[in-house]
Amino acid sequence: MDYRFSTRVSQLKSSAVRDILKLTQGNDLISFAGGLPAEELFPVQAVRDAAGRVLDKGTGALQYGLTEGYLPLRQQLCERMAAKGMVVTPDEMILTTGSQQAIDLLVGVLTEPGDTILVERPTYLACLQVFALHGLNVVSAESDEFGMVPESAEELIRKHKPKLLYAVPTFSNPTGRVWSQERRKRILDMVKQYEMLIIEDDPYGDIKFNEEEYSSLFALAGAAQDNPVLYTSTFSKTVAPALRTGWAIGDSRVIRMMEKAKQAADLQSSTMDQQILSELLGGFDLDAHIALISREYGARMNEMEALLRSAALPDLSWVTPQGGMFLWVDLPEGLDAEALLRCAVQKGVAFVPGSSFYADQPKRNTARLNYTYTKGERTAQGVARLAEAIGEFTARS
Amino acid sequence: MDYRFSTRVSQLKSSAVRDILKLTQGNDLISFAGGLPAEELFPVQAVRDAAGRVLDKGTGALQYGLTEGYLPLRQQLCERMAAKGMVVTPDEMILTTGSQQAIDLLVGVLTEPGDTILVERPTYLACLQVFALHGLNVVSAESDEFGMVPESAEELIRKHKPKLLYAVPTFSNPTGRVWSQERRKRILDMVKQYEMLIIEDDPYGDIKFNEEEYSSLFALAGAAQDNPVLYTSTFSKTVAPALRTGWAIGDSRVIRMMEKAKQAADLQSSTMDQQILSELLGGFDLDAHIALISREYGARMNEMEALLRSAALPDLSWVTPQGGMFLWVDLPEGLDAEALLRCAVQKGVAFVPGSSFYADQPKRNTARLNYTYTKGERTAQGVARLAEAIGEFTARS
Known part of the structure; x- marks a missing residue:
């Protein structure tokens, strides 16, 4: 059966991030891909209390x-x-x-x-x-x-x-x-x-x-x-x-x-x-909570930066972010981040190739790394896997 | 400032139901307008328990x-x-x-x-x-x-x-x-x-x-x-x-x-x-709950039907619904339900004029009455107000 889909939707590229997220559901892939907040910092008790109060108000809610x-x-x-x-x-x-x-x-x-x-x-x-x-x-x-x-x-x-x-x-x-x-x-x-x-x-x-x-x-x-x-x-x-x-x-x-x-x-x-x-x-003091996650995310960003630095990959550069959730990395000239991703996923780490973020003429040797979702040993392992993948690519070219 | 809105959105008619709902927020209007379920039947305790269990699972939720x-x-x-x-x-x-x-x-x-x-x-x-x-x-x-x-x-x-x-x-x-x-x-x-x-x-x-x-x-x-x-x-x-x-x-x-x-x-x-x-x-036994609300809605439909019948308005007709949430009423020939609504709202009752439901050539002497949201005295009062409004319009013409 031919459903004759609308031109606009059928030409639409599926989200690279969403597709990678799907890939990472339920397996051991370390993901620097999604813009995912740190799960363990979610104010789950405050949400639980708030939900209780909403439903205490009765059926009108x-x-x-x-x-x-x-x-x-x-x-x-x-x-x-x-x-x-x-x-x-x-x-x-x-x-x-x-x-x-x-x-x-x-x-x-x-x-x-x-x-x-x-x-x-x-x-x-x-x-x-x-x-x-x-x-x-x-x-x-x-x-x-x-x-x-x-x-x-x-x-x-x-x-x-x-x-x-x-x-x-x-x-x-x-x-x-x-x-x-x-x-x-x-x-x-x-x-x-x-x-x-x-x-x-x-x-x-x-x-x-x-x-x-x-x-x-x-x-x-x-x-x-x-x-x-x-x-x-x-x-x-x-x-x-x-x-x-x-x-x-x-x-x-x-x-x-x-x-x-x-x-x-x-x-x-x-x-x-x-x-x-x-x-x-x-x-709930949301501003105090925001201060807390900001401190933690800052620490995670520093951690990822230090790991990348100590991996001593040649021709890797980035600007230290002052906030937010992402580290934007310039990879060695000529390295195609989409090809790198396929290799990286096999090694058990994911990121988003920079090309997804360009309306036209993508700069293909770029990558977006999220530093908020993982920490400690897992971040270290992810960066090690990524460095290994980059190393192989650089050696090949 | 001229925001130059898109033609499609600016030509879009706002929803009659949503606009009437807005009108009814926080005042004594009896509403037969929205497709609102009976609030008092919402399984609020089951939702409360379910929300608790979701958040018990931890921050991943x-x-x-x-x-x-x-x-x-x-x-x-x-x-x-x-x-x-x-x-x-x-x-x-x-x-x-x-x-x-x-x-x-x-x-x-x-x-x-x-x-x-x-x-x-x-x-x-x-x-x-x-x-x-x-x-x-x-x-x-x-x-x-x-x-x-x-x-x-x-x-x-x-x-x-x-x-x-x-x-x-x-x-x-x-x-x-x-x-x-x-x-x-x-x-x-x-x-x-x-x-x-x-x-x-x-x-x-x-x-x-x-x-x-x-x-x-x-x-x-x-x-x-x-x-x-x-x-x-x-x-x-x-x-x-x-x-x-x-x-x-x-x-x-x-x-x-x-x-x-x-x-x-x-x-x-x-x-x-x-x-x-x-x-x-x-x-939670959702099927049992559905059976319960269906029985109650059936009773409310019967109640509204009986009230309309006993109001003995000439030239009012409808087909008894076998399910769902709406009674569709044919009003006396020549009566414009949009004009009737303005009068009805002043008397404290709302419904949706049938014209809203036509893509073209609206049948203007029709109205949609919701019977699930109100019951008992309130439904009786609403129907009485509506009958009064219709009576005035019929007398006028």
């Missing part, structure tokens, strides 16, 4: 809720946003199934097929899937240690007139880089000048290894009303991914439009999860 | 899961499907955020913008939103007490060559009707003859007021492999909407394609909810 999400959680999130300089009301916020859905809805309401979107080079791979599914033309600007390079961006803007810019300015996925304050202002000015909009994706901003404060692009641009920035974040990295709750903030007209699109997409996200998170925020 | 959903729950659902004559493997199933998302994903993978879809007249309103968002051309076949009328369907098929048929053959939303076995076979044969596919939406099939067994179209068509039917259902009506879990079954090629689309849409639905449901199915 199990009813349908609003498409835009559970109001008390939106109110609590508004307070958390305000503490970061983002002043919004619950009407300027929508809760989503992870920030992935926020991105999908934003792209759906803000673009027509054929529109152009500007991204960093490299950028988050699952957003590339969203853009492909919505029929967008993707152009990617160069990025350096200070963030998106304005000259490269402006050249592309003039040439392609993109409607939107998508970026992860704080502890980027995959590179772990953070945009400098000056760069943020320049890119924001440019976006305003060319009447574009920005999707600011910030899943990692809370996870930092230094004392710096980074203003979100949203906060730099001002109030929600008329803000060219639509900001999204998630509880997946700070509380737990299984609770699958993200949010977007922005001008209420955009939020209302997302709400309409969400009605069609799934009516609403899990009210159970939203209520659990709301109860959790009431009785 | 809070990690990311698979896009296609929690495997043990898929296995349990396969057993439940097999008991209804639908033989599928976990690979032929995907878990979704309610069956609404299953429909959205199915439409996304099976159609191109501009394709035609055949529906019943009237049909589920939130699917009309999905079709609009995907740029489909919707044609609607007549429907009578035995289901979709084959002659009407065939005429439209010949004329418009639809790729897909969408239907709720068992206890339809909004009419509460069930397709006869003979009609199911005829429509299925027709779909095969014209090489079309079917999305069979079955959220209400379990909630029945008689002893009849209705074969799903999927079961009639045979195994999952090469099946022209893609079937979807949900736990929202049988367990609880807040756990937001639906599923789709079908040929594994279709399921894989849905998985790719879901990666972009939201990566995965709530693993928390899926695990709670899996634990619940292990320690």
